[in-house]
Amino acid sequence: MSLQGLGRAALEADGQSPAAAALLVSVDTGRKLFRLAYDGPHTYGPAGAQWYREHQSLAASLSSAFGATVHAYAFDPDRFEAVTAYGAGAPVGGETLVYEERDLEVEELSDEEFEALRDSWPMGRLARVLGLSREELLRLPYVPGTLLSLEGPEVDLASLLPQATPPPG
Numbered sequence: 001m002s003l004q005g006l007g008r009a010a011l012e013a014d015g016q017s018p019a020a021a022a023l024l025v026s027v028d029t030g031r032k033l034f035r036l037a038y039d040g041p042h043t044y045g046p047a048g049a050q051w052y053r054e055h056q057s058l059a060a061s062l063s064s065a066f067g068a069t070v071h072a073y074a075f076d077p078d079r080f081e082a083v084t085a086y087g088a089g090a091p092v093g094g095e096t097l098v099y100e101e102r103d104l105e106v107e108e109l110s111d112e113e114f115e116a117l118r119d120s121w122p123m124g125r126l127a128r129v130l131g132l133s134r135e136e137l138l139r140l141p142y143v144p145g146t147l148l149s150l151e152g153p154e155v156d157l158a159s160l161l162p163q164a165t166p167p168p169g
Contacts, residue, residue, distance in 0.1 A: 002154045006065055007038070010057035011150065016042055018150035026145035031131055035140050036062070039147060049076035053096070056084060064089030071126055075138065083122040095122045 003025070008018040021040030027033070036058065037043065042051050052074035059072035063086035070086045084094030106114055118124055119134055127137040148155050 003036075004148055004150055004152075004154055006061045007036075007058060007148070008150045010061045011038065013057040014055035016040065016055075021150055023148045023150060024145045025148060026140065026143045028143075033130060035143070035145070037141065046076050046079065049074045049079075053080070053082045056086070056091075059084070059086045060089045060091075063087050071129070073123065073126060073137075075123060081121055081123045083126045095125075097121050 004023065007023040011018050011021055016038075021038050021042070024035075024037045024039045026035040028035075038058070042048065052072070056072045059070045062068070063070040067088075069092070071083060072086065073081070073083045075081045079100070080096060080098045082094070082096035085092050104117075106117070109117065119128075123137060124134045127134045130137065146155075
């Protein structure tokens, strides 16, 4: 099945219509990192973060289809951060941190101590797994990408990868 086909099927499994959504694909070939996210009304703002936290059919489908570990994350800077890893279509690990449920005495911490604490939270650990800083991971949604219509013609995933330039000579 194509990437768009997987996206359509997963979105429908999560109770949304593909007619009102697209799939945003961002690629960092140096790190072998692909970021896939839906672009649709259900994914915007704090409600979107909560939607991603509860609906992860795409990550499960991708892990099964590509035989790879897929990390799904949801982040609301005021409420929570959640990470789940999928392998062979099933969750194989993860963690959610709801800020108000944790007794966080951050006012007493220096900036350096607070950053070290945040690096130990789910988004910080995922960033390390991916070879990123926490800040780089949190900026991924703003990296340029390609928007694929879930209703349009199929796009070959290889066409989204930057083409290597041949060595001179």
